[in-house]
Amino acid sequence: MAIRVPFGERYLPGSSAIHAMDARVKLPAALAYIFAVTLTPVGHWAALGLLALPLVAALALSRLSPLLVARRSALALPFVLAAAPLMFTKEGEALFSVPLLGWTASQEGLEAVLSILAKSWLSVVAAVILTATTPAAELLRAMRTLGLPRVMVATVSFMYRYLFVIGEEALRLMRARDSRSARLPGQKVGSRLGWRAKVLGHMVGSLFLRTYERSERVYAAMQARGYDGEPRFLWDRAWRVPEVLVAAALVIYLAGVEVYARY
Amino acid sequence: MLGTRVDTAVETAVEVANLRFAYPDGVQALRGVNLTVRRGEKVALLGPNGAGKSTFLLHLNGILRGEGQVRIAGVPLRPDNLAQVRAEVGLVFENPDDQLFSPTVLEDVAYGPLYMGLPREEVLERAQRALAQVGMAGFDERPPHHLSLGQKKRVAIATVLAMEPAILALDEPTAGLDPGARRELIRLLRGLPQTMIVSTHDIPLVRDLLPRTLVMDSGVIVADGETPAILSDGALLAAHGLDVF
Numbered sequence: 011m012a013i014r015v016p017f018g019e020r021y022l023p024g025s026s027a028i029h030a031m032d033a034r035v036k037l038p039a040a041l042a043y044i045f046a047v048t049l050t051p052v053g054h055w056a057a058l059g060l061l062a063l064p065l066v067a068a069l070a071l072s073r074l075s076p077l078l079v080a081r082r083s084a085l086a087l088p089f090v091l092a093a094a095p096l097m098f099t100k101e102g103e104a105l106f107s108v109p110l111l112g113w114t115a116s117q118e119g120l121e122a123v124l125s126i127l128a129k130s131w132l133s134v135v136a137a138v139i140l141t142a143t144t145p146a147a148e149l150l151r152a153m154r155t156l157g158l159p160r161v162m163v164a165t166v167s168f169m170y171r172y173l174f175v176i177g178e179e180a181l182r183l184m185r186a187r188d189s190r191s192a193r194l195p196g197q198k199v200g201s202r203l204g205w206r207a208k209v210l211g212h213m214v215g216s217l218f219l220r221t222y223e224r225s226e227r228v229y230a231a232m233q234a235r236g237y238d239g240e241p242r243f244l245w246d247r248a249w250r251v252p253e254v255l256v257a258a259a260l261v262i263y264l265a266g267v268e269v270y271a272r273y
Numbered sequence: 274m275l276g277t278r279v280d281t282a283v284e285t286a287v288e289v290a291n292l293r294f295a296y297p298d299g300v301q302a303l304r305g306v307n308l309t310v311r312r313g314e315k316v317a318l319l320g321p322n323g324a325g326k327s328t329f330l331l332h333l334n335g336i337l338r339g340e341g342q343v344r345i346a347g348v349p350l351r352p353d354n355l356a357q358v359r360a361e362v363g364l365v366f367e368n369p370d371d372q373l374f375s376p377t378v379l380e381d382v383a384y385g386p387l388y389m390g391l392p393r394e395e396v397l398e399r400a401q402r403a404l405a406q407v408g409m410a411g412f413d414e415r416p417p418h419h420l421s422l423g424q425k426k427r428v429a430i431a432t433v434l435a436m437e438p439a440i441l442a443l444d445e446p447t448a449g450l451d452p453g454a455r456r457e458l459i460r461l462l463r464g465l466p467q468t469m470i471v472s473t474h475d476i477p478l479v480r481d482l483l484p485r486t487l488v489m490d491s492g493v494i495v496a497d498g499e500t501p502a503i504l505s506d507g508a509l510l511a512a513h514g515l516d517v518f
Contacts, residue, residue: 019416147376147416167376174418175370227371230336234364235432236356236388244383244396 020141028072029143032253033152039257040140044133046264050271053121057271058128064260065135072143079138086127086134093126146170154243164241168228176221183213285347286312286440286468287333293492294328294339302328303339304492310468312346312439317479317500318472320489321514326472327367329489330442333470334362346439360389363433363467367444369425370417378404378420378428379413385436403435404428407461423454427461440468447475476516480504488513 023029028036043064050057069079098108102118141149150170153163187209229237287310294303302325310316318326331337333345335355343350345358366372375381383400391399404410407427417425426446433441446462447455459478462469471483479486479500486503488496490513496503503509510516 019419145414145416147380147414150376168374170376171374171417224371227366227368228374230331231364231366231372231374232384233336234334234359234366235385235436236359238356238388242387244380244387244393 019146021145022074022078022142024073024143026071026073026143028068028139031143032247032250033144033148034155034249035253035257036140036144037149037152038156039260040136042261042264043136046268047129047132047136049268050125050129052125054271057267058125058132060267060270061264062132064263065132065139068139069135072139074139074142079135079142082138082142083131083134086130089130090123090127093123096122096126151243160241160243163243172221172224172228175224176217179220180217183217187213284312285344286310286314287470288342288344288347289332290342290344292329292332292339292341292343294332294337296328302492303332305341306489306492306494308487308494308497310440310470312468313466314485315469315483316471317483317486318470318489319474319479319486319503319513319515320472324489324513325492326489327444328492330364330444330470330472333440333442334359334364336364360385360436361438362440362442363436363438365429365433365441365443365446367448369422369429372429372432373417373425376416377413378409378415378417381417381428382431382435385432389436399435399437400431403431406434406464407431408457421454423450423457426450426454426458430461434465438467440470441465443469443471443473445473446471447473447478476504488515490514 043061047058047061050061069076097115097119098113100116100119100122102116105115105117105120107114144152147170150163150167153166154160287308289306289308292303292306293301295301306325306329318329320326328337332339332343335343335350335352335358338350345361348354348358350358373381375384379400382403383396386396386399401410401413404412407430409424409427409431412420412424412428417428420428430441430443430446443462447458450458455475455478459482462471462482469483471478473479484500486496486498486500487494488503488509495513496506496509
């Protein structure tokens with residue numbers, strides 16, 4: 011019954027300096043980076059270029075395949091498409107118009123769309139580097155030590171643990187359906203759409219019930235080992251000063267770029 | 274609770290008197306279970322599906338609370354001593370995906386000792402020792418979903434061994450394992466000194482490892498005796514939906 015869920019682990023084991031870095035340093039550094047990128051004024055290409063530098067350095071140090079990072083960061087594209095209409099709605103110097111529809115693109119609109127593209131892509135690449143070089147368990151520990159509410163961290167931790175278990179269960183349900191979705195020559199497939207939708211609805215419902223029942227068994231297992239309603243965590247490891255200094259330097263650099271972009 | 278003093282109470286690991294339990298939907302799962310298990314005894318719990326075996330095991334550390342009495346090492350189970358009893362009775366669930374709920378193996382094994390309020394060093398030491406005991410040392414940082422079923426079952430056992438319980442209650446420890454993983458698990462169980470109550474359908478395991486056998490059906494214990502005698506009673510086994518050997 012070994013079924014592998016198609017959505018895999020984000021983490022790619024490695025021995026680079028970025029991999030070895032403490033998640034408690036990496037997580038806030040990545041968040042600060044995304045924050046800085048988001049705050050950069052629209053159309054300030056020099057600032058965005060400066061912001062790309064630490065990312066390039068991190069990517070090079072991490073020894074991740076650029077191709078893989080590019081593929082994973084394609085996730086940002088649909089959001090950019092949603093921003094595309096800005097090109098036509100923003101007032102400004104006319105650039106070109108779409109024949110037939112009569113829409114006119116403006117210089118300002120185009121800049122806005124390109125800025126959104128660049129900003130979201132930089133942010134996603136930062137997140138991709140973070141998740142590809144840090145095991146999920148480390149990220150969770152980092153969230154704990156950085157003071158996120160315990161219940162929230164516990165929730166994310168259960169989600170991570172059971173995502174795969176429930177994914178496999180869903181996959182088994184679908185295989186069971188597909189195995190019985192036979193077809194006779196000359197017959198129409200799969201009855202009416204409404205009927206098929208009903209089957210799918212039952213599958214989703216059954217998955218929900220199984221998950222619900224599992225949650226009760228997991229809770230019993232937690233109680234059996236003494237759970238008293240208060241999530242508790244194990245944490246160790248000393249802070250490594252050079253890493254903290256690198257992160258501090260990054261934050262100062264980011265702040266510098268933001269100041270430069272504004273004044 | 275586990276003094277060296279020899280008295281009858283401490284010599285008795287588990288004492289259950291007239292235990293009855295109905296699920297909220299009305300299903301009467303236990304209809305008066307009576308049982309005494311001495312310290313160090315290894316007991317098999319046989320019975321068809323739905324006989325009440327898992328429900329019974331869940332009573333041993335108070336996850337479920339029915340009518341009647343459960344005494345662990347002479348101490349009656351009460352709401353105010355549940356936490357103590359849970360340190361005494363290590364319950365290993367049938368499905369390790371239910372038992373292993375932490376993001377990494379080490380965190381899961383450390384969970385029990387952590388909740389017992391032990392100092393950090395001892396928590397880690399116990400966790401490492403338990404992992405070594407089940408042959409899973411070095412798997413600390415692995416996420417449980419990257420383990421095989423046999424490995425998950427062993428880690429599940431480690432999660433309760435880390436609590437150093439006097440009694441182990443195991444629900445179907447060998448179910449679903451391939452022959453190699455099953456052998457490994459049996460070797461592991463053989464080496465454990467604890468009092469053991471094992472719910473199982475694995476007759477060779479019972480014959481190998483557990484000198485005393487209980488047969489449960491429809492919420493009561495219908496037979497209790499030495500394993501060879503019970504396993505050779507074809508009429509009894511057939512009457513309760515078990516294979517005859």
